[in-house]
Amino acid sequence: MTEDVMQHAIAVHYVSLWNEPDAQARRSAIEHLFAPDAVHHTPSMSVKGYDELERRIADAHAKWVRAAGYGFFLTDVTRGHHGGFLLDWHMATSEGSEPVSSGTDFMMLNEHCRVVLDYQFVR
Template identity: 40%
Template sequence: MSDLNEFATRYIALWNEPDPHARRKAITELFAPETAHYTPTQEVHGHAAMEERVTIAYEKWVKPGLFAFRAVPNASGHHDAVRFNWEMYTVATGEMDSRGFDFITLDEHGLIRTDHQFVD
């Protein structure tokens, strides 16, 4: 993968995507079919579960219009692993509300095999 910040931006755009069909398409373009996504309180596997996970987050944080997510341009990686920070910000002011960190491993096709998400 040549541009890791572009990858992180595409990943974060998924969480802001209002169109369910576009979200589904983005999931298939970013995640391996057998993907695993981990947070401190959740574990999901596969495209369908990942779609449900992203939709729930979208409905809770983005759809009401108060918050959105953005990638921090600090992505780095090696040996099929990528790490980057992201922020949830207040739409009205652009000020950061919270931040997090993702550590991702990629399969041989450059798709997300595992995604460990941390919220600071």
């Protein structure tokens, strides 16, 4: 698998993780996508490891998906090299509808193609 195909597959799984309603499936996806000591940074917080990642994503899901009715959608994965890549996403009521929020994540992968660093930038 080429690096860009692998990065696109990771991006698809990553964005779908934020929409996952089942807590066990969400935890399983976290353990599949992230290294055990992965770090996720936003402008307002940093979380590390599976448990903190699970709380972070569950809180976002409860607030934006379950309560507000939005979903997260992959916009683009076009820029990557040497284990790092950027993915663009947006939040909207449905795919193709007007976004209410959007952002870019910069991710670094380890030698096992699992996320070790995730920097999220919201526009």
